[in-house]
Amino acid sequence: MSTDLRLSLVVLSDRCSRGEAEDGSGPALVEWLAARGHDGVPVEIIPDECELIAERLRALCDGGDVDVVVTCGGTGVSVRDVTPEATRAVIDRELPGFGEAMRAASAEKSPHAIISRALAGLRGTVLVINLPGSPRAAVENLAAVWPAVAHTVAKAGGDDAPCAAP
Amino acid sequence: MSTDLRLSLVVLSDRCSRGEAEDGSGPALVEWLAARGHDGVPVEIIPDECELIAERLRALCDGGDVDVVVTCGGTGVSVRDVTPEATRAVIDRELPGFGEAMRAASAEKSPHAIISRALAGLRGTVLVINLPGSPRAAVENLAAVWPAVAHTVAKAGGDDAPCAAP
Amino acid sequence: MSTDLRLSLVVLSDRCSRGEAEDGSGPALVEWLAARGHDGVPVEIIPDECELIAERLRALCDGGDVDVVVTCGGTGVSVRDVTPEATRAVIDRELPGFGEAMRAASAEKSPHAIISRALAGLRGTVLVINLPGSPRAAVENLAAVWPAVAHTVAKAGGDDAPCAAP
Numbered sequence: 501m502s503t504d505l506r507l508s509l510v511v512l513s514d515r516c517s518r519g520e521a522e523d524g525s526g527p528a529l530v531e532w533l534a535a536r537g538h539d540g541v542p543v544e545i546i547p548d549e550c551e552l553i554a555e556r557l558r559a560l561c562d563g564g565d566v567d568v569v570v571t572c573g574g575t576g577v578s579v580r581d582v583t584p585e586a587t588r589a590v591i592d593r594e595l596p597g598f599g600e601a602m603r604a605a606s607a608e609k610s611p612h613a614i615i616s617r618a619l620a621g622l623r624g625t626v627l628v629i630n631l632p633g634s635p636r637a638a639v640e641n642l643a644a645v646w647p648a649v650a651h652t653v654a655k656a657g658g659d660d661a662p663c664a665a666p
Numbered sequence: 667m668s669t670d671l672r673l674s675l676v677v678l679s680d681r682c683s684r685g686e687a688e689d690g691s692g693p694a695l696v697e698w699l700a701a702r703g704h705d706g707v708p709v710e711i712i713p714d715e716c717e718l719i720a721e722r723l724r725a726l727c728d729g730g731d732v733d734v735v736v737t738c739g740g741t742g743v744s745v746r747d748v749t750p751e752a753t754r755a756v757i758d759r760e761l762p763g764f765g766e767a768m769r770a771a772s773a774e775k776s777p778h779a780i781i782s783r784a785l786a787g788l789r790g791t792v793l794v795i796n797l798p799g800s801p802r803a804a805v806e807n808l809a810a811v812w813p814a815v816a817h818t819v820a821k822a823g824g825d826d827a828p829c830a831a832p
Numbered sequence: 833m834s835t836d837l838r839l840s841l842v843v844l845s846d847r848c849s850r851g852e853a854e855d856g857s858g859p860a861l862v863e864w865l866a867a868r869g870h871d872g873v874p875v876e877i878i879p880d881e882c883e884l885i886a887e888r889l890r891a892l893c894d895g896g897d898v899d900v901v902v903t904c905g906g907t908g909v910s911v912r913d914v915t916p917e918a919t920r921a922v923i924d925r926e927l928p929g930f931g932e933a934m935r936a937a938s939a940e941k942s943p944h945a946i947i948s949r950a951l952a953g954l955r956g957t958v959l960v961i962n963l964p965g966s967p968r969a970a971v972e973n974l975a976a977v978w979p980a981v982a983h984t985v986a987k988a989g990g991d992d993a994p995c996a997a998p
Contacts, residue, residue, distance in 0.1 A: 597769040597780030603929040611979030614929030647777030763935040763946030813943030
């Protein structure tokens with residue numbers, strides 16, 4: 501079922517966007533998704549600029565070609581970490597359970613995980629999910645919410661069958 | 667102690683309010699509450715209209731006859747799911763721990779549970795709690811927060827004894 | 833590493849600020865922190881007045897002498913519990929994972945713990961953390977987030993090393 505999802509990945513990193521560092525999280529997520537039947541998910545890398553991120557998220561969500569936009573990076577507390585702010589500015593409805601589940605899962609691995617301000621929400625029928633920037637944490641966080649992603653997209657898109665658990 | 671609580675139940679469902687489907691969640695919750703000493707909790711069914719829900723919540727909270735208003739349904743991501751928005755519009759103070767606890771408990775049963783946007787809060791001294799719409803999830807979620815309900819109502823109503831754990 | 837942290841403690845209590853009750857939470861937290869290498873953390877007790885609390889938090893955060901302000905008390909649902917409101921008014925960025933982790937840890941001990949509206953966030957580079965008012969719950973909650981505190985302060989202060997888990 502979930503193999504029909506159209507995904508897009510946006511990596512937020514000043515350094516990687518300038519070519520000063522190599523992005524490891526994008527490839528790690530692409531590989532993880534490919535192993536679940538989602539081949540060739542496109543990745544773009546943009547700097548940690550709030551307005552730029554918001555603009556890009558709006559374009560992806562409103563273009564009609566994507567069901568899920570996954571961001572990676574910029575969820576911490578450095579002054580350049582602005583992904584949650586940009587995300588909140590573009591979503592219509594927040595899904596607090598995604599952030600909660602990601603932090604709870606990550607906290608089992610590292611006590612630092614609670615620093616993440618990652619959130620998720622819907623812009624129209626498109627699901628936006630923030631992931632933290634380290635390759636390991638990004639994959640861990642995506643895995644924590646992945647079982648609910650296809651269901652969320654189906655429901656947001658108008659499937660009005662009763663929402664009972666499978 | 668908790669048997670003195672005055673409860674009221676509001677089921678949100680377009681279909682059930684039009685008589686096109688039979689509500690299973692209201693009866694399931696009424697039975698669950700009766701088993702805990704709360705007999706004959708009143709149930710009303712209204713459609714998924716944000717302003718209508720907010721109006722009804724305000725009337726119940728401000729009427730002086732109810733300590734806890736439990737809503738059921740409309741917490742998901744369909745375009746007609748507006749219970750959290752209506753609830754947020756009427757509460758004075760949100761209690762984030764209720765939503766967190768409900769999702770954490772439900773997520774142990776179903777990975778889809780994180781989709782719920784259910785929240786809880788106080789309007790004056792009346793506690794409003796959102797539950798998801800499926801009978802099983804509704805009961806599961808209520809059970810997850812139930813041990814704190816009477817305590818919350820007592821504290822909100824002015825009991826200023828130290829808040830130490832029992 | 834964390835022994836360099838400059839901490840300050842603000843206890844919120846109408847009764848204790850008037851000398852009608854003795855504060856037990858401040859001493860319990862001071863002792864807990866001393867056992868972790870933080871000797872002589874200053875404690876002040878002020879009444880549950882929202883504007884007064886916000887003013888005091890602003891002064892502590894903006895004075896340049898403190899890395900972490902820990903508040904204790906006023907996180908419940910009584911009409912005089914206003915610490916989360918005062919905190920939200922002064923922070924720039926909320927850290928939702930702190931409140932989630934504190935409630936999840938406390939809920940294992942007491943089902944009443946979900947009533948806490950405690951939050952945490954940053955004002956500039958200073959971390960503000962709300963704790964509930966009972967001595968036992970205060971220490972439990974601080975212990976739940978403590979392993980992330982020094983890391984959060986370091987990151988907020990400009991350490992831009994990659995944020996990988998230790």
